[in-house]
Amino acid sequence: MSYLEMTGVTKTYRGAEGPVLRDFELSAEKGEILVILGASGCGKTTALKIVSGLERQDSGRVVLDGGVLDGLPPEKRSTAMVFQKSLLFRNMNVEENLSFAPRLGCATEPGIKIARLRRGRPLFGGRLTPRSELRRKTDEMLELLHLEGFGKKRVTELSGGQEQRVSLGRALMAQPKLLLLDEPLSALDSGLKWSLLAHIKELGGKLGATMLYVTHDQKEASAVADRIAFLHNGAITRCAAPYEFYSRPSSKPEADFFGWENYIPAEKTGARVHCALGDFDIPGARAASGQALLCVRPEAAVNIGAGGIRGVVASVAPQGLETLYEVVCAGARLKLAINARHAFGAGEEIAFDLDAGMVWAI
Amino acid sequence: MRTNKSVAMNKRMSIVFSFLPLVILMAIAYVWPVAAVVRGSFFDGGGRFAGFANYADVLGSYYFWDSLLFTFKVSLVSTAISMALAVILALALRERFAGRKLALFISQYNLSIPRMAAAMMMVFLLSQTGLLSSIVHKLGLTRSVGDFPWLVYDAKGVGLIIVYVWKFFPYIGLSALGMLQGASREYEQQAATLGAGKFKRFFYVILPAVVPAIAVSSILVFAASFGDYEVPAILGSPQKRSVSVMMYLKYVDPDMRDRPEAFAMMVLISIALVAVIVAYYRLTSRGARRRGL
Numbered sequence: 001m002s003y004l005e006m007t008g009v010t011k012t013y014r015g016a017e018g019p020v021l022r023d024f025e026l027s028a029e030k031g032e033i034l035v036i037l038g039a040s041g042c043g044k045t046t047a048l049k050i051v052s053g054l055e056r057q058d059s060g061r062v063v064l065d066g067g068v069l070d071g072l073p074p075e076k077r078s079t080a081m082v083f084q085k086s087l088l089f090r091n092m093n094v095e096e097n098l099s100f101a102p103r104l105g106c107a108t109e110p111g112i113k114i115a116r117l118r119r120g121r122p123l124f125g126g127r128l129t130p131r132s133e134l135r136r137k138t139d140e141m142l143e144l145l146h147l148e149g150f151g152k153k154r155v156t157e158l159s160g161g162q163e164q165r166v167s168l169g170r171a172l173m174a175q176p177k178l179l180l181l182d183e184p185l186s187a188l189d190s191g192l193k194w195s196l197l198a199h200i201k202e203l204g205g206k207l208g209a210t211m212l213y214v215t216h217d218q219k220e221a222s223a224v225a226d227r228i229a230f231l232h233n234g235a236i237t238r239c240a241a242p243y244e245f246y247s248r249p250s251s252k253p254e255a256d257f258f259g260w261e262n263y264i265p266a267e268k269t270g271a272r273v274h275c276a277l278g279d280f281d282i283p284g285a286r287a288a289s290g291q292a293l294l295c296v297r298p299e300a301a302v303n304i305g306a307g308g309i310r311g312v313v314a315s316v317a318p319q320g321l322e323t324l325y326e327v328v329c330a331g332a333r334l335k336l337a338i339n340a341r342h343a344f345g346a347g348e349e350i351a352f353d354l355d356a357g358m359v360w361a362i
Numbered sequence: 363m364r365t366n367k368s369v370a371m372n373k374r375m376s377i378v379f380s381f382l383p384l385v386i387l388m389a390i391a392y393v394w395p396v397a398a399v400v401r402g403s404f405f406d407g408g409g410r411f412a413g414f415a416n417y418a419d420v421l422g423s424y425y426f427w428d429s430l431l432f433t434f435k436v437s438l439v440s441t442a443i444s445m446a447l448a449v450i451l452a453l454a455l456r457e458r459f460a461g462r463k464l465a466l467f468i469s470q471y472n473l474s475i476p477r478m479a480a481a482m483m484m485v486f487l488l489s490q491t492g493l494l495s496s497i498v499h500k501l502g503l504t505r506s507v508g509d510f511p512w513l514v515y516d517a518k519g520v521g522l523i524i525v526y527v528w529k530f531f532p533y534i535g536l537s538a539l540g541m542l543q544g545a546s547r548e549y550e551q552q553a554a555t556l557g558a559g560k561f562k563r564f565f566y567v568i569l570p571a572v573v574p575a576i577a578v579s580s581i582l583v584f585a586a587s588f589g590d591y592e593v594p595a596i597l598g599s600p601q602k603r604s605v606s607v608m609m610y611l612k613y614v615d616p617d618m619r620d621r622p623e624a625f626a627m628m629v630l631i632s633i634a635l636v637a638v639i640v641a642y643y644r645l646t647s648r649g650a651r652r653r654g655l
Contacts, residue, residue, distance in 0.1 A: 052555050074554035081555035087548055091570040101556045104566065174556045 001066070002027035003210060004034075004051070004178060009060030011046055020046050022234040024060065028178075028227075033204050033211045034239075035221040037257070038231030044214040047231070048180050051212060052081050065177050080171035081180040084187060086163035088155040094166055095151035099138050101174035141169045144203060161192040168200065172207060181213040185220065197223045218258050222246070230254050248284070248360055255295050255362065261335045262296035266361060273361045276330035277309055277354070282361050292361045298324070298337040300358035305342065307353035313344045325350070396632075403626040407619035416626035425608070426627065433604040436519040437588040440526035444534050445580050447527065449572060451535030456542045469532035477529060481596040484525050488513040514597045521597040522604070526590075530583040537579040538572040546571045581642045585635050605631055 009024040020043040028034040036044045049055035051062055053074035062069040069077050080101070088097050096103070142148050145165045155163065164184055171179055181200070185193045201224050204211055215221050221228050222242035229239040232253045238245075249255035252263065266275035268290060271283040275294045301307075311329025318324075322337045327350055336352070344350050406412040420426050455466060475483075487493050495510035504510055514521035546568060553567045587593075594604035603611070605627065612624035 054551055054555070073559075074551070075557050075559045078557075079555060080557070081552070083548070083552060085548070087552040089549065089553075089567065089570070100553070100566075101558075104558055104562050171556065180555070 001063070003030040003032075003065055004028040004212065005061070005063040006047070006051070007061050007063075009047070009050060009057045009062065011043070011050065011055065011057050019058075019234055021050075021057070024235055026229055026236055026239070028210060028212060030065075030210050031204075031208045033201065033213060033224055033226045035213045035215060035225035035228045036231050036236075037215060037218060037221040037228050039257070040216050042231050043234050044216070044231055045182050048081070048182050048212060048214050051077075051178065052079050052180050053077050054081075078177040079180055080174040080176035080178075081182060082164075082167050082171050082184045084183045086155075086160075086167040088158075088163055088166055088170075090155060092155070093151070094142075094147065094153050094155060094158070095138050097155060097166055098141050098151075098169050098173050099134055100170055102134055102137065137173065141173055144206070145169045146199075160188050161196060164188065164196065165199070168203070172203065172209065177210065179209050179211045181211060183215050184213075186215070186217075193220065194223070200224055218245070230257070247357065249295065249362060251362060252293065255360075259297065260295045260360070261298050262300075262332075264294040264296065264332045264334075266292045266294040268292040268361055276332050280354070280356070280359055280361075282356075282359065295360045295362060296334060296354060297358040298335050300354045301336040301338055301352040302355045303351075303353040304338055305351055307351045309353060310349060310351050313346050313348050313350055316344065316346055399625050399628050402622055403629050404622075406622055407617075412622065416622045417630070420623055420626045420630060426605075429603050429605050429608045430631075432519065432602045433588055433594075433606075436522050436526070436604065437584050439519075440523045440530070440587050441580050441584040443523065443527045444531035444583055445576055447531040448534035448538055448576060448579075449569075451532060452538035452542050452572065453568070455535070455539050456547075469536055472529065472532045475529070476592075477525070477590060478592040478596065480525050480529050481593045484521060484528075484597060485514055488521060488524065489515070515599050517599040517602045519598075519602065522587075522593055525593050525597060526583075526587045530587070534576055534579040534583060537575040541572045541575040542568070544571075577642070581639060585639060588635060589631065 004027060006024055006026040009021055010019050011021040011024075012019040024043075024047060026034075026036070026047070036047060038044050046055055050057045051064075051069070053069065053072055053076075057070070064078070089100065092100070138151065142151055145168070147162060147165060147169075150158070150162070150166075155166065158166065164187075168181075168184065184200075185196055188196065197220060200211075200213075203209065213221075213224055222245075225242050227239055228242050228245055229236045230245065231237070232251075238250050238254060245254060245258045249258060249260060255263075264275045264277060266273045268274075270289060271281050273280045273282050273292060273294055277294070280294065309329055311327040311334065313325050314328050314333065315326040316323060318340065319337070321340055323340050323343070325336050325338055325344065327334045327336055338344075338352075403416050404412060404414075406415070451469065455462065455469070485492065489495065490507050490510050490512070492514075494513075495504070495507045498504050498510055499507050512520075513524065549567050549571065550563050553563045558566065589606060590604070591606040591610060594607050595610070598604055598607060609624045609627045609631070612620040612627070615621070
């Protein structure tokens, strides 16, 4: 059995036309960063909320580390969640936010439950841990977050990226069995996002944390994930390493999501795919013999000006280093991104080949 | 040609003139009476300048201190109970339930009932000849209506506290509700996923969120009950008078010699209340600065 198992989970919101999750199945291993990827509104956050206990599923089971979570309130699940907004407690400084869980005796693991009151007893339960221990843990976390010297700062003095780092650290300080991240970087600008993604990956590795990460951004997912679970129409359609999705999509929605733009009707016989552009050998393609779709990535065009496939440029859209061409060849319309040093005008003939690694059949 | 400077000057003058009627009205309706009271507190009943003699008399009077302490206790207890009930009301009203709109309407409607009417209602309800006493008697819990405890006209101010709490807790509750309906639920969810149970969420997340709203309205409630005349005039005990009633009785006493003392009392109470409000605002603005609001 996997560390996290979600089996047959179904959820329908009151007043909704259909279920947001149907027969949802997911499993994650300990120490893994698993990303649930899907379009907005496909049920990613609902899945996360069901694991955290903020939503209750209509049917199905959630098991974490061998324990059934169904029916448990969020505070008893040993999961911690980082939301899209940092949701730092404004009446507390950075240090107090970070130590929220252990200070209140909420941390999962024994050994860092810290006394809140000077008299040495946490309010409403929790075990006593020396203040020095709390201080040490908080300082360590500040260092891990690259926020040394920020402990006494008010949270309103932090930038967006710093806020989200504190939010992540606060969740990690709760020592959860599973860390849930609900599009935690979507409100940040691009540069900050990439540096934080690297940071999350690094933290996950250092602390051996198991993370369930939700996003609608395939690049973000690929940057952070050990595996990606693709969610479409309320169910996980595939769970695999990021590269698999880029190079070998299993369905059109998946291919769409990972940047495949050209689909040409084809006939498949074994590993051979025949279509208007010619014949292609695609070993390992999942599609069975018979009717298929040849998928071509926009970046697939090579041997520009000297290739064996010929077409006519229908439209030109310069995009900096690349130019996006719409090319009509043998009745098919292809969108191709070609290095800007090759310049073609609308109506001109263009010759090219297709890179075998960027062609796939479904 | 009109310069920019003259245009700006004209604009400024037009603003001054548009506010002038209000300023005049305030001067007539507020500043002048206050000034008259302050002036009156420095003269004796015969119109002779008395310096601080009236203040010395008031501050040396056992009855004044006794009345002040009584009024303070009643206001403090009323405010404290109102605050506690307000939090419960706000927490209840933010949930969806059948009859929520009605509960919300009653809470708002309560504010519009005049205090005098509220006091009269409590007489009908809580006095020994009131509705509650009759019910208790009919249920056989008391041998006669006279056995029913004195909840109004009592020296402990129970009736006053009941009226103030009844009248004011929805007001504080509605202020807190505004805060709770904001971002508070997200923060509660965040705290829950960090392992905080119901009580911890209440004390570390909900309470800090509603305290600013509750604090603002509760100080106003404290000031309103402290300076109130109508309710203690109707429900108060002859043995324990509130400061407002005491001031009024001194003011209307046929013996005009007591009137300057009433003025001195008014000034002292006003200064005390203003001091409380200023201290409170300084505290809350410091708190708000700490929270970065």
